[in-house]
Amino acid sequence: DQQVKQNSPSLSVQEGRISILNCDYTNSMFDYFLWYKKYPAEGPTFLISISSIKDKNEDGRFTVFLNKSAKHLSLHIVPSQPGDSAVYFCAASARNYGGSQGNLIFGKGTKLSVKP
Amino acid sequence: DAGVTQSPTHLIKTRGQQVTLRCSPKSGHDTVSWYQQALGQGPQFIFQYYEEEERQRGNFPDRFSGHQFPNYSSELNVNALLLGDSALYLCASSLYRDAETQYFGPGTRLLVL
Numbered sequence: 001d002q003q004v005k006q007n008s009p010s011l012s013v014q015e016g017r018i019s020i021l022n023c024d025y026t027n028s029m030f031d032y033f034l035w036y037k038k039y040p041a042e043g044p045t046f047l048i049s050i051s052s053i054k055d056k057n058e059d060g061r062f063t064v065f066l067n068k069s070a071k072h073l074s075l076h077i078v079p080s081q082p083g084d085s086a087v088y089f090c091a092a093s094a095r096n097y098g099g100s101q102g103n104l105i106f107g108k109g110t111k112l113s114v115k116p
Numbered sequence: 117d118a119g120v121t122q123s124p125t126h127l128i129k130t131r132g133q134q135v136t137l138r139c140s141p142k143s144g145h146d147t148v149s150w151y152q153q154a155l156g157q158g159p160q161f162i163f164q165y166y167e168e169e170e171r172q173r174g175n176f177p178d179r180f181s182g183h184q185f186p187n188y189s190s191e192l193n194v195n196a197l198l199l200g201d202s203a204l205y206l207c208a209s210s211l212y213r214d215a216e217t218q219y220f221g222p223g224t225r226l227l228v229l
Contacts, residue, residue, distance in 0.1 A: 004158070032216050
């Protein structure tokens with residue numbers, strides 16, 4: 001049973017527009033969420049994170065929104081650039097429960113293509 | 117500043133064999149985690165090492181074992197290889213006090229024939 005779900009395998013966006021990547025989770029104990037970006041032949045690269053005590057975190061062109069009641073988070077990229085084309089993974093952790101810090105549960109990823 | 121490095125980059129083994137994968141963490145990091153990423157899936161947590169001890173373990177059989185050395189580098193060992201062990205094996209390093217912010221290596225692609 002998948003605890004972290006990314007239901008869109010792919011997303012195509014025009015350069016300069018907004019990219020919105022979605023992620024849903026089922027485990028109520030998750031209290032920390034991260035987004036990673038992965039290029040082919042490279043390991044995932046940390047992008048941005050958010051704690052469950054917040055509903056928004058922003059870093060440059062990247063903003064993550066968390067809706068705890070809906071168990072949903074999203075990553076917004078504005079404006080999108082061709083270099084953003086990659087696979088984006090959502091990950092979750094139950095940081096404050098049972099000493100499971102660092103045990104990241106990943107979704108299957110969404111492949112973002114940003115067209116010039 | 118060197119990031120996380122892994123060796124080898126690719127490996128081909130046959131069923132029943134044993135394999136050892138190696139990882140050097142990012143400078144200053146003390147914690148190493150290992151993940152298995154099957155094709156079309158997200159990375160799946162295998163285990164985490166800190167202070168040369170296994171601190172957490174995911175849902176993987178005992179055929180998967182590891183080690184961390186005093187210089188924080190780590191090895192992942194897989195015994196009695198199965199075809200289903202074919203995957204990309206990712207090593208990630210972090211600080212134990214901020215174990216979620218993990219920096220990943222490029223991975224080792226293992227193919228079991």
